[in-house]
Amino acid sequence: MSEAVLSSLPRLAPTQQRIWQRFTPLQRMLRLMVWMAIVAAIVQSARHVEIIPEFLYDAPEQMGDLLSRMWPPDATHYPQTVHAALMETLHIASLGTLLSLVFAVPLGLLVATNLTRNRLVNLVARILLVSSRSVNSLVWALLFLAVFGPGPLAGTLAIGFRSIGFVGKLLGEAIEQAPRGPIEALEAAGAGWFARIGYGYWPQVKPAFWSIVLLRWDINVRESAVLGLVGAGGIGMVLDTAMNLFQWDRVATVLLAVFAVVVVAEVVVTQVRKRVL
Amino acid sequence: MAHALEIEGLVKEYRRGQPVLKGINLRIGGSGVTAIIGPSGTGKSTLLRCINRLIDPTQGAIWLNVEGRRTDLSTLRGRALRASRRQIGMVFQEYNLVERLTVMENLLTGRLGYVSAWDAWRRKFPPQDVQNAFALLDTVGLGDFANQRADALSGGQRQRVGIARALMQRPQVLLADEPTSSLDPKTSVEIMSLLREQGRAQGIPVIVNIHDVELARRFADRLVGMSGGQVVYDGDAAGLSDAKLKQIYGGEDWLS
Amino acid sequence: MSGATLSSGRISTPFRASALARGVSGALLVYTVYALSQLNFSWPRFVSGLDRGAHLLARMFPPDMTKGDILWTGMVESMQMAVLASVLGIVISLPLGLLGARNLMPQPVTWLARAVVAACRSLHPVIVAIFFVKAVGFGAMAGILALMVGSIGFIGKLFAEAIEEISPKQVEAVRATGASFANVILFGVAPQVLSRFVGFATYQLDSNLRNSTMVGIVGAGGIGGALFSAFQRFDYGFVCTILATIVLIIVLGELLTNQLKKVFHV
Numbered sequence: 001m002s003e004a005v006l007s008s009l010p011r012l013a014p015t016q017q018r019i020w021q022r023f024t025p026l027q028r029m030l031r032l033m034v035w036m037a038i039v040a041a042i043v044q045s046a047r048h049v050e051i052i053p054e055f056l057y058d059a060p061e062q063m064g065d066l067l068s069r070m071w072p073p074d075a076t077h078y079p080q081t082v083h084a085a086l087m088e089t090l091h092i093a094s095l096g097t098l099l100s101l102v103f104a105v106p107l108g109l110l111v112a113t114n115l116t117r118n119r120l121v122n123l124v125a126r127i128l129l130v131s132s133r134s135v136n137s138l139v140w141a142l143l144f145l146a147v148f149g150p151g152p153l154a155g156t157l158a159i160g161f162r163s164i165g166f167v168g169k170l171l172g173e174a175i176e177q178a179p180r181g182p183i184e185a186l187e188a189a190g191a192g193w194f195a196r197i198g199y200g201y202w203p204q205v206k207p208a209f210w211s212i213v214l215l216r217w218d219i220n221v222r223e224s225a226v227l228g229l230v231g232a233g234g235i236g237m238v239l240d241t242a243m244n245l246f247q248w249d250r251v252a253t254v255l256l257a258v259f260a261v262v263v264v265a266e267v268v269v270t271q272v273r274k275r276v277l
Numbered sequence: 278m279a280h281a282l283e284i285e286g287l288v289k290e291y292r293r294g295q296p297v298l299k300g301i302n303l304r305i306g307g308s309g310v311t312a313i314i315g316p317s318g319t320g321k322s323t324l325l326r327c328i329n330r331l332i333d334p335t336q337g338a339i340w341l342n343v344e345g346r347r348t349d350l351s352t353l354r355g356r357a358l359r360a361s362r363r364q365i366g367m368v369f370q371e372y373n374l375v376e377r378l379t380v381m382e383n384l385l386t387g388r389l390g391y392v393s394a395w396d397a398w399r400r401k402f403p404p405q406d407v408q409n410a411f412a413l414l415d416t417v418g419l420g421d422f423a424n425q426r427a428d429a430l431s432g433g434q435r436q437r438v439g440i441a442r443a444l445m446q447r448p449q450v451l452l453a454d455e456p457t458s459s460l461d462p463k464t465s466v467e468i469m470s471l472l473r474e475q476g477r478a479q480g481i482p483v484i485v486n487i488h489d490v491e492l493a494r495r496f497a498d499r500l501v502g503m504s505g506g507q508v509v510y511d512g513d514a515a516g517l518s519d520a521k522l523k524q525i526y527g528g529e530d531w532l533s
Numbered sequence: 534m535s536g537a538t539l540s541s542g543r544i545s546t547p548f549r550a551s552a553l554a555r556g557v558s559g560a561l562l563v564y565t566v567y568a569l570s571q572l573n574f575s576w577p578r579f580v581s582g583l584d585r586g587a588h589l590l591a592r593m594f595p596p597d598m599t600k601g602d603i604l605w606t607g608m609v610e611s612m613q614m615a616v617l618a619s620v621l622g623i624v625i626s627l628p629l630g631l632l633g634a635r636n637l638m639p640q641p642v643t644w645l646a647r648a649v650v651a652a653c654r655s656l657h658p659v660i661v662a663i664f665f666v667k668a669v670g671f672g673a674m675a676g677i678l679a680l681m682v683g684s685i686g687f688i689g690k691l692f693a694e695a696i697e698e699i700s701p702k703q704v705e706a707v708r709a710t711g712a713s714f715a716n717v718i719l720f721g722v723a724p725q726v727l728s729r730f731v732g733f734a735t736y737q738l739d740s741n742l743r744n745s746t747m748v749g750i751v752g753a754g755g756i757g758g759a760l761f762s763a764f765q766r767f768d769y770g771f772v773c774t775i776l777a778t779i780v781l782i783i784v785l786g787e788l789l790t791n792q793l794k795k796v797f798h799v
Contacts, residue, residue: 018411020381020423022400030796042620045613049677055670063668091568098565134783135776136747138659142764143772147589148582152572226659230750233572243663259655329709362711373706377724386720390711397716439706446710 066248073252081238082257089234090261092152092227093220096159097213104164108171114183115175115201125168133165137223141232152233159224163216174208175201210276214269221265225258280306280342281482282328282450287337289323297323299506300337305450309498310473310483314490316526320506321486325452327351328484329365330358341365343449363390366443368472370455372435376428380419380438383427384410387445406445413441417471433464440471444479451476453485457492465489469496490522589769596777597770607749607756608778610673614748614755615741618677622684622741623734629685630692631718637696647693654686662748673754680741680748687740691733692726699725731797735790742786746779 023031110116111125137158144154183200191199228236235254242250282305289298297320305311313321326332328339330350339350343364353361366387374383388406389397396402414420417437427435436456443451453472457465469485473496476483487493493500494514502510502517502525510521632638633646662679669675699722707721749757756775763771 018408020407020410022379022382034793034796041616045616048609048613049617049673051674052670052672055668055674059668063664066664066667088572091571095565095568095572098561130784130787131780134743134780136743138747138750139760139776142761143589146764146767146769147586148578153574153578153582156572222657226657229659239660255656255660258660262655331705331709359711359713362709364711365709367706367709369702369706371702373702375703375707375720375724376700377727378720382720386707386712387710389707389716389720390713392716394713394715394719397719442706442710 069248070252074249085235085238089224092155093224096156097217099160100163104167107168111172112175129165129168137162141227150231155227155232159220170212174205178204218269280304283340285338288335290335305482308480311499312485312487312493312497313501314493315503319503325454364449366446366448366451368439368453368456370458372439374427379424381423387442417441451483455486592769593773596773607759611745611755614676614745618680618741619738621681626688629689633693634696650689653682658683662753663751666752671752676748676753684737688733695726695729
């Protein structure tokens, strides 16, 4: 019955039919261009990447060989060397994160456009934050190694400087998203810049801030583990030694230990987030 | 002539031994509005959702009569279930539009049961569907809104889109689960009026869950009162006395 | 008139930090001192390091502009690695994330999908790169595979979480029209998660660009190799050039991806 009613609606001639298009012609052009650019980038990259078929073919065999040498892991290695190095890694991660706050908090305040109105200051802060982020912690480690020599000092500073960009950027965004209401109330009451931050922005941004710090600590635990590969302290150095000596069972121990620590760190972070944030 | 929808002995238990629906028997056909009234928690929404199998019944049969074929909806699965769902349109209390899509895309959602995924992704719907969509938009009074995003609309406008979406399916039955509960009184009247008018125009029965008894009395041709998971009244507005209402809802204060 | 007379002689400040906050701050301070001692921090060493640092900065400027071709090939390779790794990662993460969404898929399936994603996240890209170098040899291929694994770990997890946060009502309505599973995903799920997915994908593209410099240090291709050897040769002028180029490319990359997001309407 409903078919009969609907089909009795006037069937418009094609020229009279209303056309529906999801995107305007301009939008369609732009989207097409972007898709084509993406495809071109992929094709271009794929053509120039050197893929040596022989290496690909015996890859499974190589992996199998490696894995068999890694099993069983050398359990005695743990108490001797791995444990101390693991603790050192944790210290590097934690200290580095705390250190980064010293610079990240002021820069985060300066880069938030609603808090700092001076555009030039915003820009400078952004440049500093971007530079800090763009350089890997591993590369920062190389720099600090050249300055301070091998050891965990270089590693801690590397983690710290890398984290400044991450924490600063996210903190700035959190501040920019804080609702204006309480801030306006404080302004109306005559509060100065510091008062506005302390009583207006800080209480609102607090949960986001600690969440960001925890997240960065979690990432830093992972990153600290590999810094030792270039000599910046922590478990990476044990790993490097074992790999250079082809002691794959010790390598396995180290990797398992790192994995365990990373899992524990994630659990800790999840629990803290659930209870406190 | 067989009724479009026949419900026999419908039972639904969310927990063992605690049935929400305790054996519902209803025959619904024709092209009028059937309003189901009753207190919250009495299973009105469960009943409606059992019909199009958004909820699976525990026991009982739901017969859908389409073009001379009789199917028991409660036993269908997979492709057959989806094919039968196409025949049943549903309007929701909170409109349930896809907010980030435009009004036109939301309308065409009603035809998703008929197009392939590849066509759906490219938004290549049959041209007649698009024309029908425009016509329906005009009918519900939203002719200029085709390219607006759904979340830019007011509540009443969204519900109209919801009704148009259901009608795009060219259904045999139209279900409406508390369509006016989120709307202000004036808009509620407009929506109920639209539902009744479209039901008559398309020649299909409209089943509406509603808790506003006055609205039900005003717009429904048939009233089904539910209480405690069972049908306790089935008739027209005239026969719905205060005594009956008290039996359905319990308590007296709200009646004055 | 002062508050003192109102509250029987005791003035309390409304914004006094809670006991918990003060406890935590104190604990962090204590920890800092402890950790510093564990790491054998010595002040003289730090100061002499600062002096060497000043020398280092002096040697980095002016930057060495002569080795343009090494720089160019290395950067191009890094960018190509980032593009391919991101694309491969995205292509694999889409179905994997979908399979990991607990509101769409049955438990054994989601458990497996999430386990795979978690495994990809657990190891650092550099370590994964070392393994791939052993498996497929030195060069960009190892780097691409390593970065791809990292991308899956990131995008897959966030994508599954984004899907779990969608409104079930919109999905219910699309199901009620008799749409197939694929159509329900296309019209009910995808519009709700698309913008967040594009956000993750572009972030991962930037991240891969940054990390591609890192995997080169262990021989997996890209500018990292040139950077590492420059350090070892104490060629700090070239180090400066490379670092400056990296920062520049990354900034450009971020600008580009912002435009990309606008075109796709997110």
